[in-house]
Amino acid sequence: MNWLRNIISRIKLEINYRKKLKELRKRDPFIYK
């Protein structure tokens, strides 16, 4: 069952990351490169 837990935590991490990225890009929209 460890593999299942790993997949679930990986998915959770991915969802949180995308949510956070979206929020931070609104605060810092200054991309130059």
Added chain:
Amino acid sequence: MKVLAAGDSFIYGVDLADCQTKNQHSLLTWPALLADEYVCIATPGTSNDAIARAVIDYCENNHTDFVVVQWTFPWRFGMKFIEPIGWFEFDLNVKKETSASHLIENFLIEFYKVAGTTEYWPVYSTLKEIVLLQQYLKSKKIPYLFTSVYDIIFKSLTAIYDARDKHAKNLYNLIDQDSWYWWPNQEGFYQWAITNKYNVGVTQHPLEQAHADAAELIRSKFNELATQYNQ
């Protein structure tokens, strides 16, 4: 008095009338308006650790009487890699900046997932840079004024304090608040300009009027700290 200004695009003056983004910084930014003799080492899109490095490099090789730093968003980072060798500046837009190496790109994507976009690491890293540069300038007896584009560094500290994180707290307590300027309502420069509905340019940077008014707001603090140079 020779003033050195460091920071990101806001200090470089992106969107201001006299600024050519890749070649010429503006002389209409708030620190430029306050200075008699002005040197700008700001770089658009830079990170806080690059700001600290740039100031130290400059001061090691040139004379300066006063340093102004407007710290940037904490989720921008700089790191030196061995392949390809050199310093890389990166921000939330990881992919565009790391076309030189898939290894670096993969590393950065993972880094941002587990540390770079969290509440803690960007703030902690920025606090380190602030304390590092503060202690450097004090050791060289160079008076300085620090401020920030965004208040996230200190707003995030509430969460860090709640978590009873002694490491960030220790660093925060080392910051000399007497040499720090907050824009009204404890905001960063960018937030202050947006809150007060100043016009912004094509790339969302506050325009000339915001800088002129900002210079007036910060003038007394600037003069107070600059007198240390004259004493």
